[in-house]
Amino acid sequence: MNEMVTIPREEYERLLGAAEALADAASYDRIKADMAAGQEELIPSEYADRVLDGESPLRVYREFRGMTQSALAAAAGVNRVQIADIEAGRKSGSIETVRKLAAALRVTIDDLV
Incomplete structure (x- = not known):
């Protein structure tokens, strides 16, 4: 299974940015859930x-x-x-x-x- 795909750098960077945004959103959701469960708190x-x-x-x-x-x-x-x-x-x-x-x-x- 050594299939390769070639895409323009611009598309690669767009996909990389989208993956980072998705990871950030997942972290945000996880922290919000921890806060709702009382496992995390905000410090002023x-x-x-x-x-x-x-x-x-x-x-x-x-x-x-x-x-x-x-x-x-x-x-x-x-x-x-x-x-x-x-x-x-x-x-x-x-x-x-x-x-x-x-x-x-x-x-x-x-x-x-």
């Missing part, structure tokens, strides 16, 4: 921009969830000083600590590191 741009600008993701997500350091410490079973140290960049926190914080904030570990 001001919070996303803060993370992109280098601010501590832990602080950004904590504030996005409307939590104080003390409230997050209680929810995660973590010492408040550990949270302050991680947010200030003095410490990174153990995997177990970050896992507990991520669970309390309803985000993935990857969102915090």
Whole structure:
């Protein structure tokens, strides 16, 4: 089955563009379905921009969830000083600590590191 088809470059590029648009539409549909199922959420741009600008993701997500350091410490079973140290960049926190914080904030570990 070595059949070949020759088409003009313009047609090839048009087909390639259509395939990319179809893949984008499928991704969009998948994300919309995940959002409807509660598996994905939108983060307002001001919070996303803060993370992109280098601010501590832990602080950004904590504030996005409307939590104080003390409230997050209680929810995660973590010492408040550990949270302050991680947010200030003095410490990174153990995997177990970050896992507990991520669970309390309803985000993935990857969102915090």
